[in-house]
Amino acid sequence: MSQATGALAGELEETRRGSALVNFVKRLFREKPLGAVGGVIVLVMLLTGILADVIAPYGYKEVHPIDRFSPPSTQYLLGTDSLGRDVLSRVIYGARISMIVGLAATVLSTVVSTSIGLTSGYLGGKFDIVVQRFVDAWLCFPGLVIYLLLMSLIGAGMLQMILVLGIAGGISASRGPRSFAFWIKESVYVEATKAIGASTWRILGRHLLPNILPLVIVGFSIGVGGVILAEASLSFLGFGIPPPFPSWGQMIGGPARYQMERAPWIILWPGVALTLAVYGVNMFGDAVRDLVDPRLRGGVGGLGGRGMEQARKALKNRLAKAEKDRQKVDIG
Amino acid sequence: MVAYAVRRVLLIIPTLLLVTIIVFLLVRLIPGNVVDLLLDEMYGLTGGSSGGAASVGSTGITIDRAEIERRLGLDIPVHIQYGRWIGVLRTPDARTGELAFNGIFQGNLGTSIRTHLDMTEEIMSRFPVTFELGLLAVLTANLIAIPVGIYSAIRQDTWLDYLGRSFSILSLATPAFWLATILIVYGARYLNWSPEVEYVPFSENPIENLKIMIIPAVLVGTAMSGGVMRFLRTITLEVLRQDYVRTAWAKGLTEKVIILRHALRNALIPLVTIFAPQVGLLIGGSVIMERIFVLPGMGQYMLRTLLERDYWVVSGANLIFAVFTMLLVLVTDFSYAYLDPRIRYK
Numbered sequence: 001m002s003q004a005t006g007a008l009a010g011e012l013e014e015t016r017r018g019s020a021l022v023n024f025v026k027r028l029f030r031e032k033p034l035g036a037v038g039g040v041i042v043l044v045m046l047l048t049g050i051l052a053d054v055i056a057p058y059g060y061k062e063v064h065p066i067d068r069f070s071p072p073s074t075q076y077l078l079g080t081d082s083l084g085r086d087v088l089s090r091v092i093y094g095a096r097i098s099m100i101v102g103l104a105a106t107v108l109s110t111v112v113s114t115s116i117g118l119t120s121g122y123l124g125g126k127f128d129i130v131v132q133r134f135v136d137a138w139l140c141f142p143g144l145v146i147y148l149l150l151m152s153l154i155g156a157g158m159l160q161m162i163l164v165l166g167i168a169g170g171i172s173a174s175r176g177p178r179s180f181a182f183w184i185k186e187s188v189y190v191e192a193t194k195a196i197g198a199s200t201w202r203i204l205g206r207h208l209l210p211n212i213l214p215l216v217i218v219g220f221s222i223g224v225g226g227v228i229l230a231e232a233s234l235s236f237l238g239f240g241i242p243p244p245f246p247s248w249g250q251m252i253g254g255p256a257r258y259q260m261e262r263a264p265w266i267i268l269w270p271g272v273a274l275t276l277a278v279y280g281v282n283m284f285g286d287a288v289r290d291l292v293d294p295r296l297r298g299g300v301g302g303l304g305g306r307g308m309e310q311a312r313k314a315l316k317n318r319l320a321k322a323e324k325d326r327q328k329v330d331i332g
Numbered sequence: 333m334v335a336y337a338v339r340r341v342l343l344i345i346p347t348l349l350l351v352t353i354i355v356f357l358l359v360r361l362i363p364g365n366v367v368d369l370l371l372d373e374m375y376g377l378t379g380g381s382s383g384g385a386a387s388v389g390s391t392g393i394t395i396d397r398a399e400i401e402r403r404l405g406l407d408i409p410v411h412i413q414y415g416r417w418i419g420v421l422r423t424p425d426a427r428t429g430e431l432a433f434n435g436i437f438q439g440n441l442g443t444s445i446r447t448h449l450d451m452t453e454e455i456m457s458r459f460p461v462t463f464e465l466g467l468l469a470v471l472t473a474n475l476i477a478i479p480v481g482i483y484s485a486i487r488q489d490t491w492l493d494y495l496g497r498s499f500s501i502l503s504l505a506t507p508a509f510w511l512a513t514i515l516i517v518y519g520a521r522y523l524n525w526s527p528e529v530e531y532v533p534f535s536e537n538p539i540e541n542l543k544i545m546i547i548p549a550v551l552v553g554t555a556m557s558g559g560v561m562r563f564l565r566t567i568t569l570e571v572l573r574q575d576y577v578r579t580a581w582a583k584g585l586t587e588k589v590i591i592l593r594h595a596l597r598n599a600l601i602p603l604v605t606i607f608a609p610q611v612g613l614l615i616g617g618s619v620i621m622e623r624i625f626v627l628p629g630m631g632q633y634m635l636r637t638l639l640e641r642d643y644w645v646v647s648g649a650n651l652i653f654a655v656f657t658m659l660l661v662l663v664t665d666f667s668y669a670y671l672d673p674r675i676r677y678k
Contacts, residue, residue, distance in 0.1 A: 034494050133343070137350035139661075140654035142615035145634060149650075152362045152638060222562075229507060233620060236509050237635070252510050260517040271510035278505035286497070286562065293566075 027291055035287020041280025049096035056089035060246045069263045079265040082255060087265055090246035091273050097247050098277060101158060101231045102224045105165035109227070110220055112170025114177045118208055121181025123200075128178075138171050144233060151239040161240055165227050176219065180212055214292045221285030225278045232274055248274045336669055344658060351654045352436070356414050359646045366445055366641040367400055404445055406643075417442065417647070436651070442644035444637070451645050455630070455652055462629035464534060464541075465549055465621065466614040472553025473560050473610070474603075476500070480557075481564030482599070485572060486591060497561070504558025508551050512624045515547070531628050548621040556610060563606055568599040601671045608661045615653065 029036045048055060057077070064084035072079045078087040120131045138146075146168055154160040184190060184207075193203055232249030234240035241247035243254070248270040256266045401407040405416065405423070415421030419435025444451050480496040487493050519525040532540040571577065572595055580590045619631035630649060637645040 031489070034498065129343075133346045133350055136343075136347045136658075136661075137354055137654075139609075139612070140347075140351055140657045141354075141650060142612050142653060142657070144619055145615065145631075145650065145653070148619075148635065148638060149358050149362070149646075152364075153358065155363075225505070229505075232507055233509065236507075237620070237623075249507070252507070252513065257513055260513065261521065264517070267510065267513060271507060271514070274510065275502070275506045279502055282501045282505060282558070282562075283498075286501075289566070290569075 024291065028287055032287040032290060034283050035290070038280040038283030038285075038287060041276060042284050045095050045277050045280065046099060048092055049099035052093050052096045056086075056092040058086040058089040060085065060090050060093040061244050062086065062089070069259070071263070072265055078269050079263065081251075081263070081266045082259060087251075087269055090251060091248070091269050094246045094248040094251065094270060094273060095277070097158065097241060097245060098228050098231065098274075101161055101165070101241075102228045102281075104162045105169065105227045105231075106220055106223045108162065108166025109169040109173060109223060110216055112167055113173035113219075114209075114212065114216060116171065117174035117177025118181045118212065120174070121178035122185060122203075122208060124182075124185075132178075135171055135174055138168075139175075143172070143230070147230065147234055148237070148239055151234060156238075156240060156242045158241055158245070161231060161234070165230055169223070169227065169230075173219070173223070176215070177212060180215060181208060184208060184211060218285065218289040218293055221288050222282060225281040225285065228274070228278055228281070337666065340662060340665060344662065347658065348655070351658070352418060352651060353414070355647050355650045355654065356417060359643050359650075360410060360413075362638075362641065364641050366643060367397060367404070367406065369641055370400065370445075371397060417644070441648040441651075444645050445642045446637075446640060451648055454633070454645075455649055458628055458630050458633050459652070460533070461531070461627055462615065462618050462622070462631055465545060465552070465618050465627065465629060466611055468545055468549035469553035469556060469614055470607070470610055472550050473556035476554065476557040477560035477564060478600075478603075481561040482568055482596070484561070484565045485568030485599075486587075486595075488569065497565075500558040500561040502558075503554040504556075506555065508555050509620045509624060512548070512551055512621065515551075516624065529626055531626070544625075544627075548625045548627065552614065552618070552621055556614070560603075560606065560610070564599065564603060567602050568595065571595050571599045574598075601668070604664050604668050604671065608657065608664045611660055612657055 028039060062085060064080065064086075066084065067076065067080050068082060068084040070076060070080045070084075076086050076088065078091065080086055081090070116131065116135070120128045120135075147164055150164045150168060151160065154164065190203060190207055193207060198206075231240055231247065232252075235247040235249035236253035238250075238253060241250055243250060251270040252267050260267055398407065405413065408416075412421060415435075416423045417435050419437030419440070421435075423435070441450070441452050441455070443449060444454070477500065480500055484493045484497050516526065532544060534541040577590060577595055580594055615631060618629055619635055621627070622629040622632040623635070630653070634646065634649050637649070
């Protein structure tokens with residue numbers, strides 16, 4: 001038993017060296033293999049989107065009418081579609097669209113939800129009641145339907161999509177930061193700051209905002225997945241990114257559905273890409289939450305926010321290491 | 333508890349009002365005037381040229397645009413249209429010109445611009461379809477998500493956890509419309525199966541009805557289970573790290589007792605709070621499923637009428653949905669307050 005205490009005490013005295021980011025990546029690969037896989041997928045997708053012009057063998061608009069509907073071959077690695085466009089290139093460019101819309105809309109949504117939620121939650125009273133009526137009314141509408149309505153209003157296009165998904169999504173998501181603001185309003189140090197006479201702005205900016213950061217990071221990484229799927233659904237129905245821009249959802253929708261028997265690869269690959277991307281983003285987000293969420297800290301004993309299995313393993317390793325060290329001392 | 337209930341119910345009234353305003357405005361703001369669309373169709377049929385008032389083709393019928401607008405009640409300013417739709421302002425009767433209250437407050441949702449039929453009946457026949465799809469999907473989602481989520485939390489980072497979570501997130505990531513399309517095409521080719529075109533309501537023949545609904549419901553449900561699973565897993569993880577659980581460990585209670593008697597109870601209660609958003613998501617998912625599987629539900633109806641710019645129908649249908657969701661939220665809030673005493677005493 002004393003060995004265990006010794007091992008634990010040793011760990012507590014150790015200070016963490018290196019930057020937070022490096023440590024995070026190390027922890028990710030060591031403790032959360034699924035999350036690491038997700039992270040790799042996300043990285044690949046980002047790179048594909050950024051380097052699309054370099055990687056893609058053909059342009060996304062480039063038509064080869066002679067080779068329409070041709071199956072995967074050495075010339076067209078994933079086949080061609082109804083207009084003779086290379087499916088692989090379109091899927092690659094699709095990564096760029098999903099990435100841009102996903103990131104931009106989620107950033108916008110986070111900004112909107114945090115500003116509405118924090119201010120409404122912190123200021124409370126009449127302001128909160130009024131704002132909440134509006135948010136409640138907004139939340140009554142089913143998600144996709146609201147997006148359809150709004151996209152019909154504004155028109156199709158990437159910027160419109162980012163605005164709609166970002167703002168509408170932000171309003172819907174404002175409940176989270178609001179309950180956080182309620183919770184932290186009561187905490188002692190906020191009280192103390194108020195007692196010193198800090199202005200509301202200062203409290204909001206200096207104290208609430210940094211503390212909500214871990215939750216925001218978690219929400220962000222998972223929100224991107226939702227946005228990518230929403231964009232795909234809207235484009236599938238024809239309300240999203242208009243042709244010829246290669247949104248994955250749009251490639252699955254439209255006339256391609258009826259050409260499935262003849263040329264399944266047109267629908268197959270965008271769907272696979274979508275699945276992989278959303279899966280990766282979600283797994284990565286889950287791992288981020290496991291590692292970063294302050295509510296999940298303080299796991300079993302002093303071993304950090306790990307589960308029972310990891311804790312057992314970690315404890316075993318520590319004990320083994322402590323045993324070796326002790327033997328070294330004895331012999332030496 | 334009573335004070336909480338009264339307060340919650342009172343707060344609904346302004347929210348409902350806002351909902352009607354939003355629903356009305358959003359629809360009316362959409363570009364693509366319905367009168368223009370109608371006129372285009374009519375001229376297309378009779379082969380004339382568009383204009384204000386003009387005689388058309390060989391039929392000798394004059395089409396007066398202003399008259400159409402007046403008949404449909406669209407020639408008056410928007411806020412008066414809103415007042416009439418709600419039922420606080422009087423609407424002139426189409427034939428006699430008499431003024432009378434005829435809006436939502438009087439129970440009249442409005443007539444479709446296309447079919448001139450009262451849309452309440454149409455909505456009433458379609459609502460149960462979407463509702464049933466939603467119910468089955470929610471059931472599927474929770475049946476999958478609850479065991480997987482809880483197991484993932486208590487055996488965090490084991491292989492079974494990874495497997496279960498991967499499956500759940502994979503089903504969330506796979507776009508339902510993609511999977512459904514693949515299923516239908518290959519089902520037809522290799523298994524000689526295709527979805528029924530004729531819908532059979534539950535009251536007529538439950539077995540047939542379930543056979544039709546089961547595949548789309550399972551598809552949507554499995555996709556949703558990912559979100560629920562993740563939520564439950566997070567909550568359970570949090571609960572397991574609470575002080576009272578740690579005390580239970582320290583007391584020497586077995587893992588089984590701790591989980592069953594202490595952790596689970598507290599972990600499952602927040603599940604109630606996400607039932608309402610689940611239903612909201614469902615309705616969105618149902619739009620796509622109804623289209624692919626040819627189910628006569630609300631989602632399809634709303635999409636079609638949106639494309640046709642049938643103003644009153646879109647507003648009315650969305651209103652019904654919104655009211656339904658609001659009631660659902662109310663019910664879940666009450667049950668949450670009932671289950672978690674801390675909420676009541678705030």
